[in-house]
Amino acid sequence: MRLAVLDSHAPFADRLLAGRRLCEALREHGHEAVHVGLPFAVDSAERIVDQMLAMRLLHLERAERAIGLRFPAYLVPHEHTVLWALRTGERALGEAGALVGGGSIGRSVRRSVFAAERTRLHAARTVYAPSAGVATGLQRRVGCSAEVLHPPPDDPGRFHCESYANGVLALGPSWAAPQRERVLAAVAQAHRAVRVTMAAPQAALGDLRVLADRLGVADRVEIVPQPAGEAERAQLLAPARALFTLDPDPDGPFTIEAFHARKGVLVLGEAGDGTLVRDGVSGRVVSSPEAAGAALDELTEDAAAAERYGAGGYSALHDGHVSWPSVVAALTR
Amino acid sequence: MRIAWFTPYSTRSAIGEFSQHVTAALATLADVELWTPTAVDLRPSELPVIQFGAAGTEAALQPAGYDHVIYNIGNYWPFHGEIHAVMERHPGTVILHDRVLHHLLAEIWRREPQGLGTGYVERMRTYHGEAGARVASEFVAGTRAPVWESDEEVARYPLDAAALQGALGAVTHSSEHAASLRRRWLGPVCALFLPSYVAVLEAAAATSTQQPSPREGRLQLTSLGHVTPNKHAERVVRMLAEDPELAARVTFTIVGPYEEDSAYVAELRAVLESNPHLNVELVGWVDEQELDRLMAATDVFVNLRDPVMESASASLAREIAFGRAVLCFDGGCFAELPEQTVARVPAGDFAAAAAELRRLVDDPDRRLRLGAAARRLASERTELSYARALLAFLERSRAESPALALLDRIGAELGAMEADPRLPVYDTIASDFGRALEF
Numbered sequence: 001m002r003l004a005v006l007d008s009h010a011p012f013a014d015r016l017l018a019g020r021r022l023c024e025a026l027r028e029h030g031h032e033a034v035h036v037g038l039p040f041a042v043d044s045a046e047r048i049v050d051q052m053l054a055m056r057l058l059h060l061e062r063a064e065r066a067i068g069l070r071f072p073a074y075l076v077p078h079e080h081t082v083l084w085a086l087r088t089g090e091r092a093l094g095e096a097g098a099l100v101g102g103g104s105i106g107r108s109v110r111r112s113v114f115a116a117e118r119t120r121l122h123a124a125r126t127v128y129a130p131s132a133g134v135a136t137g138l139q140r141r142v143g144c145s146a147e148v149l150h151p152p153p154d155d156p157g158r159f160h161c162e163s164y165a166n167g168v169l170a171l172g173p174s175w176a177a178p179q180r181e182r183v184l185a186a187v188a189q190a191h192r193a194v195r196v197t198m199a200a201p202q203a204a205l206g207d208l209r210v211l212a213d214r215l216g217v218a219d220r221v222e223i224v225p226q227p228a229g230e231a232e233r234a235q236l237l238a239p240a241r242a243l244f245t246l247d248p249d250p251d252g253p254f255t256i257e258a259f260h261a262r263k264g265v266l267v268l269g270e271a272g273d274g275t276l277v278r279d280g281v282s283g284r285v286v287s288s289p290e291a292a293g294a295a296l297d298e299l300t301e302d303a304a305a306a307e308r309y310g311a312g313g314y315s316a317l318h319d320g321h322v323s324w325p326s327v328v329a330a331l332t333r
Numbered sequence: 334m335r336i337a338w339f340t341p342y343s344t345r346s347a348i349g350e351f352s353q354h355v356t357a358a359l360a361t362l363a364d365v366e367l368w369t370p371t372a373v374d375l376r377p378s379e380l381p382v383i384q385f386g387a388a389g390t391e392a393a394l395q396p397a398g399y400d401h402v403i404y405n406i407g408n409y410w411p412f413h414g415e416i417h418a419v420m421e422r423h424p425g426t427v428i429l430h431d432r433v434l435h436h437l438l439a440e441i442w443r444r445e446p447q448g449l450g451t452g453y454v455e456r457m458r459t460y461h462g463e464a465g466a467r468v469a470s471e472f473v474a475g476t477r478a479p480v481w482e483s484d485e486e487v488a489r490y491p492l493d494a495a496a497l498q499g500a501l502g503a504v505t506h507s508s509e510h511a512a513s514l515r516r517r518w519l520g521p522v523c524a525l526f527l528p529s530y531v532a533v534l535e536a537a538a539a540t541s542t543q544q545p546s547p548r549e550g551r552l553q554l555t556s557l558g559h560v561t562p563n564k565h566a567e568r569v570v571r572m573l574a575e576d577p578e579l580a581a582r583v584t585f586t587i588v589g590p591y592e593e594d595s596a597y598v599a600e601l602r603a604v605l606e607s608n609p610h611l612n613v614e615l616v617g618w619v620d621e622q623e624l625d626r627l628m629a630a631t632d633v634f635v636n637l638r639d640p641v642m643e644s645a646s647a648s649l650a651r652e653i654a655f656g657r658a659v660l661c662f663d664g665g666c667f668a669e670l671p672e673q674t675v676a677r678v679p680a681g682d683f684a685a686a687a688a689e690l691r692r693l694v695d696d697p698d699r700r701l702r703l704g705a706a707a708r709r710l711a712s713e714r715t716e717l718s719y720a721r722a723l724l725a726f727l728e729r730s731r732a733e734s735p736a737l738a739l740l741d742r743i744g745a746e747l748g749a750m751e752a753d754p755r756l757p758v759y760d761t762i763a764s765d766f767g768r769a770l771e772f
Contacts, residue, residue, distance in 0.1 A: 049750060050758045056746045057739075108753035115751040
């Protein structure tokens with residue numbers, strides 16, 4: 001099948017790994033695939049609609065099917081489109097943050113984003129979401145049912161388990177600032193033996209170290225720069241006891257990478273749909289810093305439990321068919 | 334070149350008459366086929382006449398391979414509703430015969446499944462801003478009378494640009510209307526004069542003498558056209574009632590169809606009944622032969638329109654062909670006639686109109702001078718010169734049609750996105766297309 005993979009990126013910033021890797025996987029399975037990387041830069045809320053319009057006016061020639069990955073590229077019209085909404089309009093607005101704001105123009109832009117997304121998603125042949133959280137958001141926001149199709153890492157093989165010797169690794173998207181503060185609060189509730197390594201963007205390191213000091217956990221939390229890519233994350237995960245995910249989406253890519261490295265995952269918040277992180281099977285799901293502190297204690301004191309959760313996570317990947325062949329099969333079905 | 338010409342073609346339609354004469358001239362320059370929803374009482378034509386209904390028009394129109402499709406649109410649903418429906422599906426060039434199209438569109442929208450509800454409000458907002466949306470909302474809520482019941486209000490909210498959705502070009506019969514449309518619609522717009530038909534010029538020449546013979550010693554005043562409030566026949570009657578000396582010297586004949594049950598006609602009849610001593614006749618619709626006879630017998634045509642709701646005045650084009658003085662207001666297409674071809678007074682100033690009427694009655698030389706100048710103008714404005722100008726415009730607008738189609742696509746996309754009109758994307762698009770579609 002001739003396939004066009006529609007992807008959006010901020011020029012000179014995004015590397016579009018998922019799109020490129022998907023194309024490779026499609027080619028490995030005998031398809032012709034082109035990666036269509038379309039620029040999308042949010043430097044002004046008012047201009048988001050201009051960029052959406054630009055996408056709507058494009059014509060995709062010769063492709064038998066379009067696979068839409070990220071907003072707003074997946075707005076490009078094509079008669080046969082399958083969407084795998086790795087970045088939704090809601091997420092793009094979240095990234096734009098204060099730029100969009102809550103004023104009347106901000107509300108107008110939001111309304112347009114959701115209206116365009118609603119039209120596009122309902123016209124698509126099938127819609128997949130990368131996690132249960134995203135699927136729920138699409139259902140709530142645009143009334144569209146989406147099947148969950150988890151994205152595997154670019155190279156699942158590079159994630160491995162060396163040992164469970166190090167402390168718990170706290171890792172997530174660079175923008176997850178509130179979650180980092182909650183990790184520090186959880187450590188403050190845990191025993192003195194608990195050790196956590198937390199990654200954060202360079203600009204946030206200083207403030208987080210000050211906060212750790214104020215909470216009295218500076219000697220138990222090592223705050224390191226955010227890893228630049230998959231290889232660096234794999235290195236950090238390999239000796240870790242477990243992952244304390246900072247991703248608000250518990251079934252997001254950080255969890256999947258951890259499971260590939262046979263690490264259990266600690267979630268402070270709500271569980272996903274239960275296919276990946278299950279409390280007591282592939283990790284711990286808790287709802288308060290106090291409970292997270294207790295879970296950190298358990299992981300620190302009980303290495304066997306940490307190993308058991310890691311094995312549970314690795315099995316969940318297989319049970320949930322989290323692999324590139326499964327992705328290719330779904331998107332070309 | 335093949336042209337499909339959509340028009341009402343009834344003998345009772347002035348636009349049908351326009352189409353009859355213009356297509357005959359156009360047929361000397363191109364292959365023309367007439368498409369009409371009219372089933373009975375058709376005007377004669379040497380050209381192929383295709384009677385269409387709502388169904389099957391696409392099938393017939395698509396493969397026909399016309400180079401241009403022209404839609405004659407006026408503000409009367411029975412004549413233009415079906416033509417508008419085809420126009421929405423097959424873009425073409427629109428000849429706008431009226432500057433007010435509110436009645437036509439309101440009737441079309443009222444017949445949609447959702448009726449005149451929020452859709453009407455949103456359309457009024459699109460074409461006439463927040464003020465339009467407010468009056469539409471109030472009507473939908475039942476707290477005000479419909480806009481179309483007031484001449485002043487429909488003139489304020491004409492919805493003429495709404496009738497051009499998807500059009501490839503627009504022809505008006507008034508420069509001022511064209512200029513107004515250009516400010517509100519980005520497609521190509523051109524103003525052409527409404528022709529005085531050669532047949533009418535010939536009939537006028539055959540039936541007119543230098544001066545009509547006075548009937549019982551009185552001068553003949555005549556008003557032509559559908560009897561509606563904006564033609565102010567009742568004000569002319571009052572004018573005569575207030576000036577017995579003038580009234581004694583004239584007969585005033587009101588010619589044109591009217592609805593017996595309309596409030597305005599009731600008012601006119603009441604004024605006539607309260608002034609039985611005046612020589613005033615309300616004759617209704619007459620056939621063309623009788624019309625020619627009446628016009629030839631006329632000394633002064635009284636054509637006082639306010640507000641002007643038509644793009645041009647068919648009666649004016651006919652009146653000037655007869656070489657008689659025309660008394661009119663200085664507004665709309667009337668204001669665009671050359672100096673000294675008609676007797677013009679400020680729009681809405683009935684005192685000035687009465688004074689000018691007395692002057693015309695008193696001064697036969699002035700009537701002669703104005704009539705001769707009007708006749709010269711009419712003889713220059715024939716249907717053949719109109720057809721040539723129209724073809725030139727069609728060629729120009731064809732060059733713009735790809736850009737216009739893109740603009741429509743953009744409009745549809747922004748509509749689907751519910752994009753806020755305050756967003757800068759609109760300014761960017763207007764600026765880009767303003768340069769591309771500079772007419």
